Amino acid sequence: MTFTLQKALVPVDRGYSTVDVQVVDDRITAIAPNLEAIGTVVDCQNKLLLPGFVNAHTHSSEMWQRGAIRPVPLELWLAELYDFVPLEIEQIYLTALGTAVETLLSGGTSVVDHLVLIPGKEIETIATAVRAYKEVGIRAFIAPLIQDESLTAGVPSGGTEQEHDAYIRSTGATLALIQDAVNKFHNPSEGVYILVAPTGIQLCSDALFTGCVELSERYNLCRHSHLLETKAQVLLAQEKYGCSAVEHLKRLGYLSERTSLAHCVHLTDEDIAILAETQSTVVHNPLSNLRLGSGIAPILKYRQAGVNVSFGCDGSASNDSQDLLEAIKIGSLLHNVTDLDYQHWITPRQSVEMASFGGAKGLNVADELGSLTVGKKADFVLYDLTNLSLLPRTDPIGLLILGRPTQVVDSVWVNGKKIVGNGQVTSIDVDNLRKELFDRSQWVTNRQSQTLDEIEAHYRSVMGLSEKSGYS
Amino acid sequence: MTFTLQKALVPVDRGYSTVDVQVVDDRITAIAPNLEAIGTVVDCQNKLLLPGFVNAHTHSSEMWQRGAIRPVPLELWLAELYDFVPLEIEQIYLTALGTAVETLLSGGTSVVDHLVLIPGKEIETIATAVRAYKEVGIRAFIAPLIQDESLTAGVPSGGTEQEHDAYIRSTGATLALIQDAVNKFHNPSEGVYILVAPTGIQLCSDALFTGCVELSERYNLCRHSHLLETKAQVLLAQEKYGCSAVEHLKRLGYLSERTSLAHCVHLTDEDIAILAETQSTVVHNPLSNLRLGSGIAPILKYRQAGVNVSFGCDGSASNDSQDLLEAIKIGSLLHNVTDLDYQHWITPRQSVEMASFGGAKGLNVADELGSLTVGKKADFVLYDLTNLSLLPRTDPIGLLILGRPTQVVDSVWVNGKKIVGNGQVTSIDVDNLRKELFDRSQWVTNRQSQTLDEIEAHYRSVMGLSEKSGYS
Incomplete structure (x- = not known):
């Protein structure tokens, strides 16, 4: 895969910069403003790029x-x-x-x-x-x-x-x-x-x-x-x-x-x-x-x-x-x-x-992963900053981390391969997964764990808790 | 407004029951399984109804x-x-x-x-x-x-x-x-x-x-x-x-x-x-x-x-x-x-x-609100239990409260009026709101509060904190 992200917002020092990012195969090959577009071009306007x-x-x-x-x-x-x-x-x-x-x-x-x-x-x-x-x-x-x-x-x-x-x-x-x-x-x-x-x-x-x-x-x-x-x-x-x-x-x-x-x-x-x-x-x-x-x-x-x-x-x-x-x-x-x-x-x-x-x-892979750095693997995420949960615009990272972002991940690349686009996982059939999870389960309540019942009295005693009261 | 919710899952005792709910004007008039359908019928299969x-x-x-x-x-x-x-x-x-x-x-x-x-x-x-x-x-x-x-x-x-x-x-x-x-x-x-x-x-x-x-x-x-x-x-x-x-x-x-x-x-x-x-x-x-x-x-x-x-x-x-x-x-x-x-x-x-x-x-309105009770106001929310974030199926309320539900609210009624349907607020133009919030704001970082700077030393001293170090 060869592609170029254009006009992505990235954190620098204490502010932000708008840059292009070139990827060849599985690696980041260049990060700078206004790079030559190589391969597929991805428009990243109003989007935040993070590792x-x-x-x-x-x-x-x-x-x-x-x-x-x-x-x-x-x-x-x-x-x-x-x-x-x-x-x-x-x-x-x-x-x-x-x-x-x-x-x-x-x-x-x-x-x-x-x-x-x-x-x-x-x-x-x-x-x-x-x-x-x-x-x-x-x-x-x-x-x-x-x-x-x-x-x-x-x-x-x-x-x-x-x-x-x-x-x-x-x-x-x-x-x-x-x-x-x-x-x-x-x-x-x-x-x-x-x-x-x-x-x-x-x-x-x-x-x-x-x-x-x-x-x-x-x-x-x-x-x-x-x-x-x-x-x-x-x-x-x-x-x-x-x-x-x-x-x-x-x-x-x-x-x-x-x-x-x-x-x-x-x-x-x-x-x-x-x-x-x-x-x-x-x-x-x-x-x-x-x-x-x-x-x-x-x-x-x-x-x-x-x-x-x-x-x-x-x-x-x-x-x-x-x-x-x-x-x-x-x-x-x-x-x-x-x-x-x-x-x-x-x-x-x-x-x-x-x-x-x-x-x-x-995980002993900091030389390969974990930051937007030329030479590292292309594992990164693009966030849509026009999503209601990230508005009004203030500090993008503040909004992302301190807010409660809802469906803000626009695209994800791992090893240079795009596996999320437009907020949807594209590599598997997620709707089918949803159906399988639904069909193979049922609404259950009040199931009783025998092992829990067996060890509870001993646990309470060892932990210095009083005898169990009318807990249900 | 007169309407009937059909086959909604509601909590009862320690389990769940499937019921119909009749609403006339702004109030709940009946809750029971298999009620006569009056007014608009709303299919609530696989949905949880809560106040x-x-x-x-x-x-x-x-x-x-x-x-x-x-x-x-x-x-x-x-x-x-x-x-x-x-x-x-x-x-x-x-x-x-x-x-x-x-x-x-x-x-x-x-x-x-x-x-x-x-x-x-x-x-x-x-x-x-x-x-x-x-x-x-x-x-x-x-x-x-x-x-x-x-x-x-x-x-x-x-x-x-x-x-x-x-x-x-x-x-x-x-x-x-x-x-x-x-x-x-x-x-x-x-x-x-x-x-x-x-x-x-x-x-x-x-x-x-x-x-x-x-x-x-x-x-x-x-x-x-x-x-x-x-x-x-x-x-x-x-x-x-x-x-x-x-x-x-x-x-x-x-x-x-x-x-x-x-x-x-x-x-x-x-x-x-x-x-x-x-x-x-x-x-x-x-x-x-x-x-x-x-x-x-x-x-x-x-x-x-x-x-x-x-x-x-x-x-x-x-x-x-x-x-x-x-x-x-x-x-x-x-x-x-x-x-x-x-x-x-x-x-x-x-x-x-x-x-x-x-x-x-x-808010001194518990006689009118806060539970699914006949005679109370029709203020309630229908959650879609087929949403991926609420699967596999286990205990619906456990999933809703302990999980991280994403876009699970299907419909909302307030005072008997439906204002959210299919996960979208229907009473106002939310996309326009989004645009207005975007246009009237900008990405700002490192803004400096003068008042904070003025009171910080006094605050630190009163709270017994050491003098400010190289905090930035």
């Missing part, structure tokens, strides 16, 4: 349960989630498409899918997600979610004797599975990346973490995990390691400049220093952290310590959307209440940089 | 500055806001239309416009907002924003000598103005209500509050004010009254079952008890409270104390949108991080009730 954002943490198949789970904390929410987890391969396909579509239409060009694997169909699950993302054309960082301990082990024992079932798959078999996935699917030049992604300290052994480190080093893979999302996990780390989870992961050699860690809500100042020292990235999932009552991640402290921060929607069962602009807005504003000194508050321009460059950095 | 929400606090003309003001606390933000306040009557008209459109398209059927008056054109400002809202057909609660002290008086002195200019209009003249507005515009049967609306303790004398109480009693008007939005206002109340602002307002007789109070971020348990006792309503503006770093209002405490709570978007310069569904989502989730016991968390159904019935109650 694509990264939806840096999600779980696509959770979309089957969005809106379904009542407000409860992570540990109980997970119990319900897994009681109703989708088990058909076709479901994986449809919600990977859905996740890609919502991400694209809210400014994202890359998605990190911490993909829940269907037991017994693990490779097929990954193959299906790869197929869906390739069809849409979004850049896909697929992080098959692995663990080697069963779900109940994720709740602190609180000094009581707890027995947990063995996990369905051994550590060795799990690592072999990831190696297989890497061999089959890891293909950065085609926009598909496999990550090692042990879910987190709550359900993974040291052997799983170190096995992942080895795979990561052998194949140059990024690493992706949840980290200290809840207070319960802080307690659990103390029970398991006698030290903080961050300290333990550092000792295991898991933290690095290609490690991204979702949530990071409950870290101490010492933990933050370790993240800075190891150049790890924090993926901020503000909506999920609120929805599950996990807490407010100390994002301003991370930024002051020099820790890279990006944004994620998290899975649609804990948000319950894949609107990246919403996650960026709330993830930026939320911290104003944590620090009285507004000099530390995140500005809309900083939010844009976190969502684009910060996202790329956390 | 209209109330956008219970906003300032319409702030829309001219949305996206424009950098992240700073209220007191500095106000300084910049007023330096660039719109001064043309036509501007009032256009952003009242814009506020109405965004409110309608996010589930609102009523708006409380705490309307900033153009100096010297006060009655004309009110007349213009009335005209705009009547043209759109939204139910309009117009609360002309009044004060009798000048802006700098809103920042605590911190023990220093501060001189403030006299306000541009006397207390008596201000009260006469409101009386005039009531005579000219207060017309509940036509969907236009005038409220007495002293901005808050920070800029109003006792005489203004008591004058408003008298007007409220004489004409049966609701009362609407800001209350304890920031820490600075807590300090100011102590300086002014030597007691809490809530105690003082109670003594003045301002608090009542028809008083609604925006923000209420910094109240003590004693203050909360006073709100409960006086049956005052709290209007929760979560996005503005985050954007300005004001804090997290203790909404769960209000609910536990029996205080009525509704939702507002607040003005578009502190949000920066009028998307009521966004305000409801964030205003519901935000509090999960303030109470470890999830039994107290707000459920999506409770959110709907707060936004509809709670909104009506705060």
Whole structure:
């Protein structure tokens, strides 16, 4: 593909400039006012051009349960989630498409899918997600979610004797599975990346973490995990390691400049220093952290310590959307209440940089992605500034980040290929997707999770909550 | 108008039911499955019907500055806001239309416009907002924003000598103005209500509050004010009254079952008890409270104390949108991080009730509005459950409140009149509005507020912030 964007508004210093952008194949070859028009010409008048954002943490198949789970904390929410987890391969396909579509239409060009694997169909699950993302054309960082301990082990024992079932798959078999996935699917030049992604300290052994480190080093893979999302996990780390989870992961050699860690809500100042020292990235999932009552991640402290921060929607069962602009807005504003000194508050321009460059950095691709720079990949988004939700005209980036933009994404290119035009995803049949999602679901209310019922009393006791009252 | 909605999904107990709804003139006359079709028939298959929400606090003309003001606390933000306040009557008209459109398209059927008056054109400002809202057909609660002290008086002195200019209009003249507005515009049967609306303790004398109480009693008007939005206002109340602002307002007789109070971020348990006792309503503006770093209002405490709570978007310069569904989502989730016991968390159904019935109650019209009830006014909203952002199908209200619905409002009726159909506002020319907003504005960045610069050093000192560093 060779094309020229004409008269696009782009941010420069503290203002804006109107420029042309030339693209040859998959790369930006020139950015300047009044360039010669080469290839297809795209009129960008009254449109804002920004580098694509990264939806840096999600779980696509959770979309089957969005809106379904009542407000409860992570540990109980997970119990319900897994009681109703989708088990058909076709479901994986449809919600990977859905996740890609919502991400694209809210400014994202890359998605990190911490993909829940269907037991017994693990490779097929990954193959299906790869197929869906390739069809849409979004850049896909697929992080098959692995663990080697069963779900109940994720709740602190609180000094009581707890027995947990063995996990369905051994550590060795799990690592072999990831190696297989890497061999089959890891293909950065085609926009598909496999990550090692042990879910987190709550359900993974040291052997799983170190096995992942080895795979990561052998194949140059990024690493992706949840980290200290809840207070319960802080307690659990103390029970398991006698030290903080961050300290333990550092000792295991898991933290690095290609490690991204979702949530990071409950870290101490010492933990933050370790993240800075190891150049790890924090993926901020503000909506999920609120929805599950996990807490407010100390994002301003991370930024002051020099820790890279990006944004994620998290899975649609804990948000319950894949609107990246919403996650960026709330993830930026939320911290104003944590620090009285507004000099530390995140500005809309900083939010844009976190969502684009910060996202790329956390995936070890900042030399290729994350900014409008000659030589970088052509992954960018054109916003229609004549949309009612961005009017009256004031500061375009202020409107985009602080407002509630509705259908403002006009066009999206990934790897130089246009996959959204006139506000519509053009690479797949979205109306058919809509029909499939409708037909394969039904309006359900008041479903009862057996696992949640089983673990609730223990959870309340460990967390120091009074006995359950007439809650319904 | 006589019409029948057929096969609408409505919430009942903890599930849903499919019903028909008959409307004659402006009122609901029957709700039941399989009613006789009278008048126009509206097919509501796969659509959710809910009572209209109330956008219970906003300032319409702030829309001219949305996206424009950098992240700073209220007191500095106000300084910049007023330096660039719109001064043309036509501007009032256009952003009242814009506020109405965004409110309608996010589930609102009523708006409380705490309307900033153009100096010297006060009655004309009110007349213009009335005209705009009547043209759109939204139910309009117009609360002309009044004060009798000048802006700098809103920042605590911190023990220093501060001189403030006299306000541009006397207390008596201000009260006469409101009386005039009531005579000219207060017309509940036509969907236009005038409220007495002293901005808050920070800029109003006792005489203004008591004058408003008298007007409220004489004409049966609701009362609407800001209350304890920031820490600075807590300090100011102590300086002014030597007691809490809530105690003082109670003594003045301002608090009542028809008083609604925006923000209420910094109240003590004693203050909360006073709100409960006086049956005052709290209007929760979560996005503005985050954007300005004001804090997290203790909404769960209000609910536990029996205080009525509704939702507002607040003005578009502190949000920066009028998307009521966004305000409801964030205003519901935000509090999960303030109470470890999830039994107290707000459920999506409770959110709907707060936004509809709670909104009506705060405006003293709960006998007429706020629920789908035979005999009540036909103010309701039909949501398209086949929209991609509400799929796959799970719990309709969970999807609507916890998700990020995009263009899901199919139709809206106010006072029995249909003003939105097929997702489009039909009562005015929205495309023309869009063009007008575009033409009358320009992309501006880095504007400098002189007043902000003047008061910043004093503000930082009073709030215990260090001297300004290299902030830019």
